[in-house]
Amino acid sequence: MPTIKSTYLGNLRTEMEHVQSGTKIISDAPVDNNGKGEAFSPTDLVAAALGSCMVTIMGIVAERDEISLDGLSWEITKIMSSDPRKIAEIIVKFVWVNPVTDHKKIQKLKNAALTCPVALSLDPAIKQTIEFGF
Known part of the structure; x- marks a missing residue:
């Protein structure tokens, strides 16, 4: 199916x-x-998938370790190259208003994000710039 x-x-x-x-x-x-830009473009969806996947995997770790991710948000910037036209870089900026204070738990969440399936699946030529604001 x-x-x-x-x-x-x-x-x-x-x-x-x-x-x-x-x-x-x-x-x-x-x-x-040549489009209208009235919805996500296919490359926007790729960039969005990276951020969403990172947070999903962080969420799995957070649930297992009883960490609240309340207040976590992120912004994504996609940078295209023109020749050939492709995604050159995806920048993900995380902001966490009330992060946990345990350094080991923070590092575990960051590691989870950086090893999510989308991050590992993207072509290494696509630069992934990840900024953890916590």
Whole structure:
């Protein structure tokens, strides 16, 4: 059974459906690549997947070690190269308003984030700049 079913909607727009949940995502080509930029671009989704995966794996560790991640947020900046057109760098900046104070627990969470499946799956040519604001 497929994980995702997709349809081309025309005008450089796609719709993807997560088969198990029925959740749908629309993607649109960015303005600088002939699109309307009215939704996440495919490369935006790659960048978003990195941050989301990092926090998901941190969450697994946090639940196991009884750490509250309340107040954790992050911003992602995607930098494209033009020749060839591809993702050159993804910058993830974490901010945690009320982090735990135990240095070992903090390091365990950081290690979990840096070894998430998406981080390990991205081409090494894509620079991953991760800033932990805690």
